[in-house]
Amino acid sequence: MLPQGASYGEIADRFRWDIPAHYNIGVDVCDRWAEADPGRTALVFLRRDGGVEEHSFADIRAASNRLANTLIAQGVRRGDRVGILLPQAPETAVSHVAAYKMGAIAVPLFALFGVEALEYRLGNCGAAAVITDRAGLAKLAAIRDRLPALRAVLCIDGPADGALDYHALTARASDAFTPVDTAADDPALIIYTSGTTGQPKGALHAHRVLLGHLPGVEMSHDLLPQPGDRIWTPADWAWIGGLLDVLLPAWHHGITVVAHRFEKFDPEAAFALIGRFGVRNAFLPPTALKMLRSVPDAGARFKPAMRSIASGGETLGAELLDWGRETFGLAINEFYGQTECNMIVSSCARIMPGKPGVMGRPAFGHDVAIIDDDGNRLEPGRLGHIAVRRPDPVMFLEYWRNPEATQGKFIGDWLVTGDQGMADGEGYLRFVGRDDDVITSAGYRIGPGEIEDCLIGHPAVRMAAVVGVPDPLRTEIVMAFVVLHDGVTPDDALRRSIQEHVKVKLAAHEYPREIAFVDSLPMTTTGKIVRRELRQAAVAARGG
Numbered sequence: 001m002l003p004q005g006a007s008y009g010e011i012a013d014r015f016r017w018d019i020p021a022h023y024n025i026g027v028d029v030c031d032r033w034a035e036a037d038p039g040r041t042a043l044v045f046l047r048r049d050g051g052v053e054e055h056s057f058a059d060i061r062a063a064s065n066r067l068a069n070t071l072i073a074q075g076v077r078r079g080d081r082v083g084i085l086l087p088q089a090p091e092t093a094v095s096h097v098a099a100y101k102m103g104a105i106a107v108p109l110f111a112l113f114g115v116e117a118l119e120y121r122l123g124n125c126g127a128a129a130v131i132t133d134r135a136g137l138a139k140l141a142a143i144r145d146r147l148p149a150l151r152a153v154l155c156i157d158g159p160a161d162g163a164l165d166y167h168a169l170t171a172r173a174s175d176a177f178t179p180v181d182t183a184a185d186d187p188a189l190i191i192y193t194s195g196t197t198g199q200p201k202g203a204l205h206a207h208r209v210l211l212g213h214l215p216g217v218e219m220s221h222d223l224l225p226q227p228g229d230r231i232w233t234p235a236d237w238a239w240i241g242g243l244l245d246v247l248l249p250a251w252h253h254g255i256t257v258v259a260h261r262f263e264k265f266d267p268e269a270a271f272a273l274i275g276r277f278g279v280r281n282a283f284l285p286p287t288a289l290k291m292l293r294s295v296p297d298a299g300a301r302f303k304p305a306m307r308s309i310a311s312g313g314e315t316l317g318a319e320l321l322d323w324g325r326e327t328f329g330l331a332i333n334e335f336y337g338q339t340e341c342n343m344i345v346s347s348c349a350r351i352m353p354g355k356p357g358v359m360g361r362p363a364f365g366h367d368v369a370i371i372d373d374d375g376n377r378l379e380p381g382r383l384g385h386i387a388v389r390r391p392d393p394v395m396f397l398e399y400w401r402n403p404e405a406t407q408g409k410f411i412g413d414w415l416v417t418g419d420q421g422m423a424d425g426e427g428y429l430r431f432v433g434r435d436d437d438v439i440t441s442a443g444y445r446i447g448p449g450e451i452e453d454c455l456i457g458h459p460a461v462r463m464a465a466v467v468g469v470p471d472p473l474r475t476e477i478v479m480a481f482v483v484l485h486d487g488v489t490p491d492d493a494l495r496r497s498i499q500e501h502v503k504v505k506l507a508a509h510e511y512p513r514e515i516a517f518v519d520s521l522p523m524t525t526t527g528k529i530v531r532r533e534l535r536q537a538a539v540a541a542r543g544g
Contacts (some may be wrong), residue, residue, distance in 0.1 A: 001225075001253075002218050010353040013212070015215070015364040019393050023184040025207050026064065026100030027257055029251035031179065036060035042237040042251060044230075044277055045090050046260035055090055057254075063090070063175035063212060064097035066170040067131075071102065073173070074152035074164070076129050076184045078103035078180055081190065083110040083130035084206050087138075088237055088261040091156045094191065095131045096237075099189075100207070103180035106189040107202075108238040111136065117200075119143040121192050122150065125202055125400055131166065133157045184208040184393075190400055191240050192338050202400030203339045210248050212394025216343030216363035217249040220310035220335040221281050222350040225253040229307065232258035232273070233283040234265055235527075240339050241313065241400060246283050255281075269292045280307045286314040287527035289332070290456065290463055293320065294485070299327040309333055310346075313528050315431050317453020318356040334359050336431060340396040341388050341415050344368050345429050357450060358428045359421075366392060375411040378422075383432060386421040387414040406541065437531050439468030440475050444511060448531065451502060451510055455480060458501045465529045467523050469538040479533050480512035481521060490517035514538075 005011035033040055038058035039223050045053040055063075075281050076082060082099045084106055086092040107125050109118065111133075118139055122130065126149040130140060134157040141162055144150065156164035182188075188207040192200040218224045221231075231250045235242035250257050250363040258277045262269065264286060274282070284292070291309060292298065306328050312335040324332040331349035336359040343369055347360035362368040368388035370378045378384045390394065398406045409415055420432040432447035433439075439446040448466035455464035463483040468476035482498065484490060502511040516538075522530040 002223065002364060005351070007090055008348070011351065012364055014045070017211075017365050017393060018213055019184050019208050020177060021184060022181055023207050023211065024100055024179055024182045025188055025191055025210050025248065026097040026111040027179050028210065029248050029473055030060050030064060030097045031058060031101070032216070033057035033251070033254050034232065036054050037254065040254055041089055041256045043093060044258045045088075046258070046273065048263075048381070050278060054091065057251075060090075060094060060097060061168065062175040063094045063202040065175045066173040066178045066190050067094055067098035067166075068102040069168045069173040070154070071098065071104070071129055071152070073169075074129060074280070076102070076104060076152065077436075079105065079187070081105045081107050081125045083107045083125075083127040083132075084238075085113075085118070085130055085132040085136040086156065087111040087113060088242070089156070091131065091259075092237055093259075096189075096243070096248075100181040100182075101177065103182055103186070105187050105204075108189065108191060108243060108374065109136075110236055110238040113139070114164070119146060121197065121202070122147050125190055128152070129154070132163075134160060137163050150346060162263070167353060182207050183465070184211075185397075187397060191243075191339050197244045201402055202259055203396040204398050204400050204452065205396050205516060208393045209396075210244065210252060212365075212392065213244050213249055213343045214252065215335065215365050216244055216335055216346045216394075217348040219348040219351075219360075219363055220245075220283075220312075220333045220343075221308040222330075222333065222348060223255065224249075224281065224308070225255055226307060229280050230254075230256045230258060231281040231283075232260070232279045234261060234270065234288050235283060236261055236287055239284060240337075240342050244311075244342060245310070245335075263486065265291060267295045267298075271295060272297055274304050274306065275302055278305075280305070281309070283310045283312075284332075285527045286311055286316055286320070287463075287523065289320055289324070292327075293323050294462060299329075304328055306330060307541060308333065312336055315357070315449035315453070317450065317456075319453055319457040321356055323356070326460070335363075336386075336396075336429070337361070338417055338419075339357060340409065341392065341394055343419070344388050344392075355428055357453075358424075358430045360429065361427050362429070366394070368429065369409065369414075369420055371414055371416075371431070375414050380423050380425045381421050383420055385411075385414075386417045386419045386429070386431070387411070388417070434531070437467070439466075439469045439478055441468065441471075441477055442474040446478060446510055451478065451480070451506065454502050454505045455482065455512075458504065460484055460494060461498065463521060465531060465534055467531045467535045468537065469514070469542070477513045479514040479516070479534075481516050481518050483521060 003014035
């Protein structure tokens with residue numbers, strides 16, 4: 001936990017990393033609590049059929065020990081990669097804990113991946129085993145013969161062709177297991193980047209990655225843990241946001257995790273879930289927040305009694321933050337990071353004033369700066385690369401078997417995120433855009449996030465994305481792709497109204513000179529807008 005302090009400055013002055021030489025994520029998040037408080041509730045699982053399961057830390061320890069013994073019996077050894085192709089479910093969490101305790105390397109895989117995405121990731125990491133359900137098994141069947149390293153597939157839905165029965169095998173296994181004595185720097189998991197440009201890369205993380213996450217997680221949840229905390233996220237545990245921003249840090253602190261991932265996110269059902277299960281803390285990606293915002297009178301109807309909401313992945317703005325205060329009675333804390341080096345910047349309303357349009361300050365223990373192309377720190381107000389100095393316990397070890405890409409991620413000792421930003425005189429950091437998202441128009445450098453936030457403030461606009469498209473006079477012009485609320489008809493009058501809204505609220509040089517009304521926006525599986533696809537569509541439409 002963070003040291004005591006009434007302000008960001010006080011805590012920053014007192015903070016020191018305490019990373020032991022030997023550390024194991026599975027022991028930390030499970031066995032430690034099973035010894036100290038075995039009956040403590042670790043997981044509340046809302047099944048698809050509406051049934052509810054509760055699992056204690058003692059239950060998770062016994063189940064993960066049985067699975068570790070089962071995997072070893074199937075020939076899985078320390079250092080082998082274990083694919084976990086499951087949605088939010090008890091078996092997903094158990095699989096992670098078992099892999100860590102046996103010294104294997106967990107490879108979380110999004111349940112909605114297609115066969116090509118799975119073949120690439122499982123082939124690239126050389127997975128020795130996969131734990132999945134019937135839906136995942138059907139996809140594996142098409143590629144199994146092209147995965148020579150894959151020795152065992154366990155299915156949680158019972159016996160099936162090409163798979164072992166997870167529950168039958170683990171029921172016969174011993175619930176006694178001695179965890180491997182791993183060093184903090186030993187590899188623990190591979191999380192593949194979303195692959196918005198080029199093939200996904202496997203970010204290899206050490207066991208220490210969980211400890212490296214804790215300052216940012218605790219900040220983003222207004223000094224987690226507090227009495228009564230209980231956390232949920234709609235983000236899949238296959239991604240770093242669900243796994244290392246919610247599940248594992250919550251269990252490090254002995255906090256109950258509510259597990260349920262909607263097949264299709266339903267904002268009304270999400271509000272109902274928060275109330276039904278007494279959720280006090282949540283990580284809600286910006287896309288989920290925007291959908292929740294579409295629910296009329298949500299605060300009055302559902303009366304959510306939440307203590308903290310954290311959000312990251314896309315910049316929030318004044319419109320969403322104001323809605324959060326009105327609906328939940330709290331300030332939504334933004335945070336920032338990426339798969340390779342996560343939770344390095346955060347807001348924390350409890351210890352520092354919020355500023356609309358900024359991500360926050362560096363999370364305690366992380367040296368985050370804005371640098372130029374040569375690795376020099378830039379003064380406040382200058383646009384540059386958002387970067388993190390190594391060594392840092394949250395930073396990845398390498399891209400799996402890709403030394404060239406690993407080397408290309410750094411300028412000297414600075415890990416370069418690939419994002420552009422700037423700092424102010426108080427150390428607050430503003431995200432401007434991906435390196436290729438920043439728009440250059442008539443000499444101005446324009447970030448898309450601020451315009452997108454302004455656009456959703458228009459009463460007709462549900463969601464929006466902004467890109468720069470080539471223009472012979474201005475280098476680029478601002479173009480907006482807009483999703484309207486149900487029942488709103490697009491026409492030229494509405495287009496002019498939206499443009500005037502941005503001119504008045506922001507600036508004349510930032511208004512979208514072109515607006516395309518669309519039914520949906522291209523998103524990554526983690527809910528981030530894929531602006532690259534929108535730029536390509538705009539250029540193609542112009543015959544470029």
